[in-house]
Amino acid sequence: MEYKISELAGICNVNKETIRYYERKSLIPKPYRNNSGYRIYGDSTVKRVSFIKKMQDLGFSLSEIYKLLGIVDKDSDRCQDMYQFVSEKQMDVEKKINDLKHIQKVLSNLKDCCPNERDLYACPIIENVLDDSG
Amino acid sequence: MEYKISELAGICNVNKETIRYYERKSLIPKPYRNNSGYRIYGDSTVKRVSFIKKMQDLGFSLSEIYKLLGIVDKDSDRCQDMYQFVSEKQMDVEKKINDLKHIQKVLSNLKDCCPNERDLYACPIIENVLDDSG
């Protein structure tokens, strides 16, 4: 399948300016241009933009994602120190999961303890986040 | 205990400009000032700044944190719609944990499959992130 920029943007649920921005930042390859100079994308770019968005949601920065995409692109420069980079990310992700589980408990307590919307501001539970977060 | 701005910043491991920035943004209360106009903080601010940093690491924005702190401050304005806000955040957090678990698997596969650092850029596993991320 072939897509013009707005179609790609629509499928990936991003602004088309974002697509051009990713191109400037070399996060996606320079696409084929038709006779009018329009950018024409294939399915691999759909996947790639979706991947970028996914990773971003999970707290990876665009420069980290750029590095990870070095593997996809088989770019030996960007793959320098990739092993260590992946190891560090593993630890980050581990920690993030644990912290999020804690937050999950706190949010859940927050609701259980104050089922009445009006009472929330007096709820003592939020203090636990502070107490446990050190 | 009482702390001057640099002490607070040191304990919380943030820049002292960040502390003043949080004050401007009303994320921390305006502190007591001594005779020289110096900001003097107590332990509650240590907790509060730590909480802010913790939540930030977990993907909450400062404006979301501001809202959550409305409970601590018993501010009925900021607590408007808090119940719904917390419910939404619960779902976000749930989703984030699941996605991070997936990333964890991918990162782990990435290392297992290519124990030689030089081979990483040829590793086929990263494609899975793309394939599974839709």
Add this chain to the structure above:
DNA sequence: CTTGACCCTGTACTATGGTACAGGGTTTAT
């Protein structure tokens, strides 16, 4: 054959979350 919906480039602007001065006062150690 023109109107509207696209596309292009280039540049400027935005929000978020800080960070870095400049220009001045205070405190502390020698």
Add this chain to the structure above:
DNA sequence: ATAAACCCTGTACCATAGTACAGGGTCAAG
């Protein structure tokens, strides 16, 4: 009593991740 190491305000600047707009070309329908 003076230098180093703090503190103050105010403003400017930075990176990240976009978003908007000006000024112009292209294409498809009526």
